[in-house]
Structures are given as C-alpha cells and as structure tokens.
Amino acid sequence: MKESNKQLGRGTIYIYIESVAAMIFGYIFWIILSRIGTIEIIGTFSAIVSLAGIFSVIASFGIPEGNQRFLGKFFYQQKLSDAKIFVKSSLVLVCAGIILCTLLILILSDWIYTVFTFDFRLIVALIMLIASYTIFLLFHSIVISSLRTKILPTTMVASWIVRIVLASLMISVGVGVVGVAIAYTFGYIISCLILGIAIIMILKYANHSRSEASLSSATKDVSVSSLASWIPDLIMTIGIQLGTVVVFGTYGSNEAGLYFISLIIVTGISSVVHSIFTIALPALSSMIDGRKKFAWHTIRLSTIISLPFTSSLIFYSKDILQLIGQDYIEGSLSLQILLLSMLPTAVQSGIGSLVYSYGHYRKFLVIGLGASIPRVALYFLLVPIYGSTGASLAYTIGAIIGFAVSIVIAKRIGMLIFWKDLLLIFFIPMTLALVLSYLHVNYILAIIATIIGSNVLFFKLQILTSADIKYSLEILPERISSRISMLLTRYSRK
Known part of the structure; x- marks a missing residue:
C-alpha cells in the first residue's frame, strides 16, 4: 500500500508541474502574440478558443473523466x-462526438457568420481546433489513469513551443487569425502524437493476456459512467467560456480581447490550483476515514499557494497588463475583479472534490449549477451595459454564489470550515500587497515580497506548519525531500 501511494504521488506531481508549465508558456505565448499581432486578432481568436472549449466538452461526452474509473483499476x-x-x-x-459536433457547426454556419462574422475559413479552423483538443483531452486522461505521467510536462512544453513558433511565423507572413488558430491547433496535434505513442507503449503487452471485456460492453459502461461528469463539466465550461463569446458578439473583437487576456491570466492560475485538487481526488476517493479533514487541508494549502500571488496582481494589474501591451491596460479593472474570484473558487473546488469522492453526484451538480447559472444569466444582463467589466462581474459573482452553495453543502455533510484561518489567508497577503502598492514598490519586488512575507506570517501564526510542508514533500524524491525537511526542522527549533 505504501509503495502504491508513492507511485500515486510520483505520478500526480507531474500533473502539477504540467499545469505550472502550461501557465508559464501560455503567458509567454499571449505576450508574444499581443506584441506582434493586433488586439483585433486577439479578440477574434479568443472567441474561436472559447467556442472550441464549449464544443469540445460537448464532443467528448464526458469520456475523458468517465473512462478513468475503469482504466485506473485495469x-x-x-x-x-x-x-x-x-x-x-x-x-x-x-470520434463520434467530434463528427456530430462538426455536422452541427456546419448546419449552424450561417448563424455563426451572422453573429460572429466567422467566414468559412474560420469555421474550418474552429472544427480543427475542436477535434484536436477533444482527442487531446482523451489521450491526456488515459495517461493520467496509467499514472505514467512523467511525459506530461515535456508534452506540454513541446506543444507550447510549437504554438509560439508557428503563430509568430503565421502573423509575420500576414495570415492573421486563421494562421494563429492553425498554429494553436498544431500544438494539440503534437501533444496527441506524443501521448498517442506513450499510450501505445503502455499497452504494447496487452495482447499477452485475455480480455474479459468486449467492445460493446466497454462502450456501454464508459457511456453510463461518463454522463455523471459530462453535464457538470459542460455547465462549468459554459460558465467560464461564454463570457468571451457574449462580449465578442456584443462589442466586437477589441473588447473581447481585453476580457480574454484578463481571463487567461486568472484561469492559468486557477488551473494550477485545480491540479492540486486533481492530485487530491484519488487520495480522497481511496480514504475510509479523514476525508473531510484532508479536503480542508487541501483547500488551505491551495489558497496559501495562490492568494499571495493573486493579491499582488490585484494591486499591480496595470503593470502586469502592460507587459502584454499598452492596448490592454484599460482591461485592468476586469483583471482585478476576476482575481477576486480565486478564494471562492478554491473553496468551491475543494468541497466539490470531497462531495465527488463520496459519490454524491447530485450535490456535485448543485455546486456547479450554483456557480454557472447565475454567471451565464449575468453575462447577458451585465455585458451589454458594462462590456468586459460586466463579464468580469458576472464571472466573480457566479464564483461567490457557487462558494455560498458549497458552504451550505459542506455544512450538511458535516465538514468544518476554519473561518479564522481562511480569513487570515485572504487578508494577510491583501494587506501586504496594498501597503507595497501604496509605497510604490516595483511590481516584481512587490510580488516576491508579498509571497515571501505572507508565507512567513502564515508559518508564524501556525496557519502553515512544518508538518504541512513535510506532508507535501513526501511525493518528491527522497534525497530532495529529506534535505528540505532537515532545513525546516532547524528553522522550527530557532
């Protein structure tokens, strides 16, 4: 059991590394793209990416999540x-889902042209992006189920390098948004090729044993299992991606570009936080006792990791957006509002993971609906009035309502929320960032100082303990974790 837990830890740490790599290289991609392209290209491309995200979840039928229940065991x-x-x-x-979505998009092509002014070239680019991204999601889930996830960070880095190089070339030769979409798609194609080879290598000895399952029974089992996660995933994706689509349809590419860049910054950080809960879910599912305590432990650590950084960005949003380009500075208010969603989103995700681990799928669905329904409704209400700022308000208000719903569900299942710790985790970095901003400290120094200062105070106030860090280090190689543990022991004695 201990060895299997180590294997789980070794496997899941690469998911976290992959998320961090995706965030860093994603930011580099958008910074370069904004420097060499126009805000119109960014805005139009953002609508394509958002629509592709929604249609990919529809095409996947929840299979990437539903098959893990069986593949993990096998x-x-x-x-x-x-x-x-x-x-x-x-x-x-x-593949059947991709074909159905392709037919649906072709049927709706006239409507898409009327609303979004997408010509046939952009519709083809949209279909290519949907197909490649959907297959990537499937292959990614298969590799995760095998726990042979060492390939994931390398795959992610390779795909982003391909995107950066190809997108730069496409814009330089004047291909425009179609070229950027093709470059982005090629990133997923590269990922699919690498992961596909990895899956073939994992399954190369499959013919040496006899299968107890048939293709028809496997298809039925996967379909039934996938429905439980498909609807919540679709609701969540619509809640996140629809804002860009509504802004684009209402105000055009410029305003959509402003909102999308801010959203990319926030969702990049959120993906790192989400990877922590992805790592925690197998552990939660395998536990008999202590799930609620472990879920709170995960929420606490995820907020300790994310909030010092996001607090700095709130007060230095203009400096961050200036890195992308002068045209994006006016989107600083949208970024500030979106960043306020980090705490409620982290708590909601942690409670959602706990509920899902118990098999309470209806409660899990209620949490997703609690965030997404108000968010979608507010997009249509606030965006026509306030533009990208309205979309940011809708997103964050949805997160707060989802947070409130998750707290009610946590109370019903008997999970304790330590509000004092949570409030300190929120206000300590916010206060430090506010003071540094008031003193006009350089944004790079301020971000570093806020992160270090917050964690020192967390450690002093016993919000973050050496036991927490030692527990987190167990998944690292023994030589690294033992040296860090020795340093922590010496520090705690002082």
Missing part, C-alpha cells in the same frame, strides 16, 4: 487487455 491490476478495449471504446465514442 492499469493498477495490470489488466492491459481490458484497458486496451476500454481505450478503443473511448476513442470510438469521442
């Missing part, structure tokens, strides 16, 4: 022939 038990059957059935279902 890989753990070394039943590779059964795993191969389920991989095939998942691929068949996803």
Whole structure:
C-alpha cells in the first residue's frame, strides 16, 4: 500500500508541474502574440478558443473523466487487455462526438457568420481546433489513469513551443487569425502524437493476456459512467467560456480581447490550483476515514499557494497588463475583479472534490449549477451595459454564489470550515500587497515580497506548519525531500 501511494504521488506531481508549465508558456505565448499581432486578432481568436472549449466538452461526452474509473483499476491490476478495449471504446465514442459536433457547426454556419462574422475559413479552423483538443483531452486522461505521467510536462512544453513558433511565423507572413488558430491547433496535434505513442507503449503487452471485456460492453459502461461528469463539466465550461463569446458578439473583437487576456491570466492560475485538487481526488476517493479533514487541508494549502500571488496582481494589474501591451491596460479593472474570484473558487473546488469522492453526484451538480447559472444569466444582463467589466462581474459573482452553495453543502455533510484561518489567508497577503502598492514598490519586488512575507506570517501564526510542508514533500524524491525537511526542522527549533 505504501509503495502504491508513492507511485500515486510520483505520478500526480507531474500533473502539477504540467499545469505550472502550461501557465508559464501560455503567458509567454499571449505576450508574444499581443506584441506582434493586433488586439483585433486577439479578440477574434479568443472567441474561436472559447467556442472550441464549449464544443469540445460537448464532443467528448464526458469520456475523458468517465473512462478513468475503469482504466485506473485495469492499469493498477495490470489488466492491459481490458484497458486496451476500454481505450478503443473511448476513442470510438469521442470520434463520434467530434463528427456530430462538426455536422452541427456546419448546419449552424450561417448563424455563426451572422453573429460572429466567422467566414468559412474560420469555421474550418474552429472544427480543427475542436477535434484536436477533444482527442487531446482523451489521450491526456488515459495517461493520467496509467499514472505514467512523467511525459506530461515535456508534452506540454513541446506543444507550447510549437504554438509560439508557428503563430509568430503565421502573423509575420500576414495570415492573421486563421494562421494563429492553425498554429494553436498544431500544438494539440503534437501533444496527441506524443501521448498517442506513450499510450501505445503502455499497452504494447496487452495482447499477452485475455480480455474479459468486449467492445460493446466497454462502450456501454464508459457511456453510463461518463454522463455523471459530462453535464457538470459542460455547465462549468459554459460558465467560464461564454463570457468571451457574449462580449465578442456584443462589442466586437477589441473588447473581447481585453476580457480574454484578463481571463487567461486568472484561469492559468486557477488551473494550477485545480491540479492540486486533481492530485487530491484519488487520495480522497481511496480514504475510509479523514476525508473531510484532508479536503480542508487541501483547500488551505491551495489558497496559501495562490492568494499571495493573486493579491499582488490585484494591486499591480496595470503593470502586469502592460507587459502584454499598452492596448490592454484599460482591461485592468476586469483583471482585478476576476482575481477576486480565486478564494471562492478554491473553496468551491475543494468541497466539490470531497462531495465527488463520496459519490454524491447530485450535490456535485448543485455546486456547479450554483456557480454557472447565475454567471451565464449575468453575462447577458451585465455585458451589454458594462462590456468586459460586466463579464468580469458576472464571472466573480457566479464564483461567490457557487462558494455560498458549497458552504451550505459542506455544512450538511458535516465538514468544518476554519473561518479564522481562511480569513487570515485572504487578508494577510491583501494587506501586504496594498501597503507595497501604496509605497510604490516595483511590481516584481512587490510580488516576491508579498509571497515571501505572507508565507512567513502564515508559518508564524501556525496557519502553515512544518508538518504541512513535510506532508507535501513526501511525493518528491527522497534525497530532495529529506534535505528540505532537515532545513525546516532547524528553522522550527530557532
């Protein structure tokens, strides 16, 4: 059991590294793109990416999540022939979903042109992006189920390098937004090729054992399992991506570009936080006792990691957006409002992971609906009045309502929320960042000072303990974790 837990830890740490790499290289991509392209290109491309995100979840049918329940067990038990059957059935279902979505988009092409002014070239680029991203999601989930995730960070870095190089070339030769969309799609194609080879290598010994499952039964099992996660995922994705689409349809590409860049910054940080809960979910699901305590522990650590950084960005939003380009500085208010959603989103995600680990799918759905329904309704209400700022308000208000719903559900299942710790985690970095901003400290120094100062105070106030850090270090190689643990022990004695 101990060895399997170590394997789980070694596997899941690469998911976290992948998320951090995606955030860093994603920011580099958008900074370069904004420097060499126009805000119109960014705005139009943002609408394509947002629509592709929504349609990809529709096309996937929830298969990337639903198949993990079976594949995880088969890989753990070394039943590779059964795993191969389920991989095939998942691929068949996803390809069917891609074909259906393609037909739907072609049927709606006149409406898409009327609302978004997407010509046929952009519609083809949209379909290519949907197909590549959907298959990437499937292959990514299969690799995660195998716990052989060491390839994920390398794959992510390679895909972003391809995007950066190709997008730069496309814009330099004057291809415009179609070229950027093709470059972005090629990033996913590269990822699919690398992950596809990795999956083939994982399953290469599958023919040496007899499968107990048939393709038809596997398809049925995966379909039923996937429905439980498909609707919540679709609701969540619509809640996040629809804002850009509504802004683009109402105000055009310039305003959509302002909002989308701010959203990219926030969702990049959120993806790192979400990876922590992705890492925690298998552990939560395998526990008999202590799930609620572990869920709170995960929420606390995720907010300790994210809030010092996001607090700095709130007070230095103009400096951050200036890195992307002068045209984006006026989107600083949108960025500030979006960053305020980080705390409620982290708490909501932690409670959602706990509820999902218990198998309470209806409660999990209620949490998702609590955030997404108000968010979607407010997009249509606030965006026509306030533009990108209205979209940011809708996003953050939705997060706060989802937070309130998750707190009610946490109370019903008997989970304790330590409000004193949570409030200190919120106000300490906010206060430090406010003071540094008032003193006109350089934004780079202020961000570093806020992160270090906040964590020192967390440590002094016992919000963050050496035991927390030692627990987190268990998934690292022993030589690294033992040296850090020795340093922490010496520091705690002083």
